[in-house]
Structure formats: structure tokens, C-alpha cells
Amino acid sequence: MTKLVILDRDGVINADSPEYIKSASEWVALPHSLEAIAKLRRAGFTVIVASNQSGLGRGLFDADALASIHEKMRREVRHHGGDISAIYFCPHRPDEDCECRKPRPGLLQQIAKDRQITLKNVPVIGDSARDLEAARAIGARPILVLTGNGRKTLASGIPVDEVFEDLEQAADALISES
Numbered sequence: 001m002t003k004l005v006i007l008d009r010d011g012v013i014n015a016d017s018p019e020y021i022k023s024a025s026e027w028v029a030l031p032h033s034l035e036a037i038a039k040l041r042r043a044g045f046t047v048i049v050a051s052n053q054s055g056l057g058r059g060l061f062d063a064d065a066l067a068s069i070h071e072k073m074r075r076e077v078r079h080h081g082g083d084i085s086a087i088y089f090c091p092h093r094p095d096e097d098c099e100c101r102k103p104r105p106g107l108l109q110q111i112a113k114d115r116q117i118t119l120k121n122v123p124v125i126g127d128s129a130r131d132l133e134a135a136r137a138i139g140a141r142p143i144l145v146l147t148g149n150g151r152k153t154l155a156s157g158i159p160v161d162e163v164f165e166d167l168e169q170a171a172d173a174l175i176s177e178s
Helices: 033-040 063-077 106-115 128-140 152-157 167-178
Strands: 003-007 045-050 086-090 124-127 141-145
Touching: 003 106, 003 167, 033 045, 033 063, 033 167, 045 106, 063 086, 086 106, 106 128, 124 128, 124 167, 128 141, 141 152, 141 167
Parallel strands: 003 045, 003 124, 045 086, 124 141
Antiparallel strands: none
């Protein structure tokens, strides 16, 4: 059976911005995140990214800019010996009430459907309540990292079972238990 891990993007792999990441030049990897993805790959994990990208729906960037951002992320991950198997994103604004925008589980359901698997207990690593809620809604394993909005999320008092300082610490824990 394939080991799978699902990562949020902004605040987990790269630095987040309240003004949104609108171009490849604004995409900056967080310390050790690229190495963490490489470690996961070497340990036999398939890494998938699932990310809300409402900046697309808000007209802050277009599909080509998002594709450039994702190509830069994939290139830098490969440079460190890692791989991102797939990237799923929700382009909708919060007011569009779609099923794919986290905290709803639509993105995760699409991953499960495409892979023809259940996501029960699959690690979903995020920095916000919506990441954890989407994971819980589909029976996955919600993991909080304290990068990005993680400290604010932890302080909010929402239930959190697993907390790690960053993606590298979370990856090391997953690898050690596999």
C-alpha cells in the first residue's frame, strides 16, 4: 500500500502572505520544508498538495501565474531530491460556497476519488483550522504545524491532536513511525 501525505501549501511549504502569493517571485520556501518533502519521498511517501487559492477567484492572479508558482515549487522540491505527485487547489472565493474550499472536504474527496483509495488516517498537514477540519471531515489524520498561521490556530483553542514546529518535524515523526 502506498504511503500518502497531503500538505497544505501556504504556511506549510512556503511563507504565507495576507496579500496572497501572486507570482513565482513571491513564492519563498520555508526553512527545511523542501528537505522535509525530500525525506518523505525517500521514505516511500507520495506527497500531494491541497490548497485553497481564492486569489485566483478574486482576480489577484491568473491561471498562468498559479501554474508558474507551482512549477517553481515543484522545481525547488526536485532540486532537493523530493517530488510532489499532484497539486489540487480550490480557485473559489469564500462567498462562492463551493464544496472544494477547505474546511469542506471536497479537495480531499477528489484526491481519494482520483487515487481510488480512502483517506482514513492519511496525514493531512496544515497550518490553519480549515486544514484540520477538512481532514477530520473525511476521516484523515489532521496534523498542525506552527509555521504560517499555526501558532494562531493553536491559540484559538480548536481541538488539535498532533502539533509539530514545522513540516520537517512532522515529516520526521511520520517517517519514524512508518
